[in-house]
Amino acid sequence: MINNSLLLAKYILQGINMALQISGETSYSNSFDVKVTNEGVYFIPRMPASYVVDDDLYQKLFLIMNAVLYPEYTLLKQSGAYFVPLDTDDIHVKRALFFPWVKGISKRLVISDIDSFVERLPLNKIPIMENLTIDLNKVTSFAIAGNSGSGKSYALTYMLCVLKRSSQLVIVDPKFDMPSRWGRENNVPVVAPNASRSKSDFVSEVNSELSKALELIQQRQQVLYNNPTADFEHYTVVIDEVLALSDGVAKPIKDGFFSLLSQIALLGRASKVHLLLVSQRFDNNAIPISVREQLNVLVQVGNINSKTTQFLFPDLSLEGIVIPQGIGTGLIQVIDSEHPFQIVPLLTPTFNKLEGIM
Numbered sequence: 358m359i360n361n362s363l364l365l366a367k368y369i370l371q372g373i374n375m376a377l378q379i380s381g382e383t384s385y386s387n388s389f390d391v392k393v394t395n396e397g398v399y400f401i402p403r404m405p406a407s408y409v410v411d412d413d414l415y416q417k418l419f420l421i422m423n424a425v426l427y428p429e430y431t432l433l434k435q436s437g438a439y440f441v442p443l444d445t446d447d448i449h450v451k452r453a454l455f456f457p458w459v460k461g462i463s464k465r466l467v468i469s470d471i472d473s474f475v476e477r478l479p480l481n482k483i484p485i486m487e488n489l490t491i492d493l494n495k496v497t498s499f500a501i502a503g504n505s506g507s508g509k510s511y512a513l514t515y516m517l518c519v520l521k522r523s524s525q526l527v528i529v530d531p532k533f534d535m536p537s538r539w540g541r542e543n544n545v546p547v548v549a550p551n552a553s554r555s556k557s558d559f560v561s562e563v564n565s566e567l568s569k570a571l572e573l574i575q576q577r578q579q580v581l582y583n584n585p586t587a588d589f590e591h592y593t594v595v596i597d598e599v600l601a602l603s604d605g606v607a608k609p610i611k612d613g614f615f616s617l618l619s620q621i622a623l624l625g626r627a628s629k630v631h632l633l634l635v636s637q638r639f640d641n642n643a644i645p646i647s648v649r650e651q652l653n654v655l656v657q658v659g660n661i662n663s664k665t666t667q668f669l670f671p672d673l674s675l676e677g678i679v680i681p682q683g684i685g686t687g688l689i690q691v692i693d694s695e696h697p698f699q700i701v702p703l704l705t706p707t708f709n710k711l712e713g714i715m
């Protein structure tokens with residue numbers, strides 16, 4: 358175990374010196390340096406340099422360092438070069454490429470009793486893996502994508518269990534399936550279709566539920582206007598199979614659905630009103646672009662390739678990301694105020710069977 362940051366920086370430098378082919382430049386010729394902090398690694402080029410400091414260099418360094426650091430640390434994949442200014446008077450070394458990391462590698466949470474796990478959970482915390490916990494106060498909208506059989510419903514069930522600890526919930530369940538049963542057992546209101554009603558009728562009911570969430574946002578905005586430090590209970594609208602809702606309904610109803618979703622996604626942050634959307638995919642038929650842009654917890658389970666990641670992770674090159682094998686695996690990105698862009702391999706939690714629900 359390497360725990361001394363100087364030693365670790367030296368080890369990383371060695372890895373870069375050996376593997377990076379940039380005009381024969383190395384740290385020995387004083388071309389660059391590496392610094393390590395709790396948050397990640399800084400690659401400091403000495404400028405002007407005989408090599409170009411660009412996205413390409415960034416991705417190369419990512420590949421080299423991710424391998425030399427495995428399994429002590431996992432670098433968080435960025436879509437482009439992540440420049441940071443450094444606090445020094447020396448113009449030659451006033452900038453760095455930054456590689457944020459998390460300690461260890463992604464490890465699945467295995468929970469033997471989900472009820473007591475949730476009971477002991479601190480408020481607003483959403484554990485995802487052993488080294489990744491989301492703070493509900495820092496994120497607004499969640500999306501879970503994955504093909505049939507990929508572990509989407511299982512992941513959703515887990516999210517419902519942990520979210521209930523910190524948030525009021527309302528569930529929209531077009532398939533009248535597991536989420537409806539979970540809602541019944543947990544006294545959470547569910548909007549589901551019934552045989553005697555048309556699809557448009559059902560989506561209209563969904564729209565009126567979304568209108569209620571929007572009204573709540575507006576009421577809370579009023580309160581915040583008078584008291585900017587007011588605090589509220591989280592409120593989360595969970596929608597399973599979003600694509601099944603937006604597909605094949607009358608245009609005015611679909612437009613209404615999209616418009617309500619957009620407004621909630623855009624305005625919900627300050628008033629703690631969240632969306633949790635689940636869908637096979639999140640293309641423009643499933644949700645409007647404005648909603649996709651607001652999503653800040655993005656989960657893709659099942660097959661990971663350029664086709665499946667094109668909607669939630671359009672800028673992602675998968676190079677260098679070690680995707681775990683097996684059931685309930687994939688990728689997760691959490692965009693919060695501290696981390697503008699980070700994608701890590703995901704293993705969804707495993708928990709005990711819930712009688713009568715799944």
Ligand SMILES: Nc1ncnc2c1ncn2[C@@H]1O[C@H](COP(=O)(O)OP(=O)(O)OP(=O)(O)O)[C@@H](O)[C@H]1O
Nearest residue numbers: 504505506507508509510511512684685705706707
């Ligand atoms: N993290 C996990 N740990 C253990 N088992 C899992 C995990 N994730 C998924 N599974 C199992 O994988 C199988 C498929 O998962 P699930 O039913 O959630 O898929 P799905 O994507 O929702 O499919 P569908 O859309 O057809 O409902 C289930 O038997 C489930 O128990």
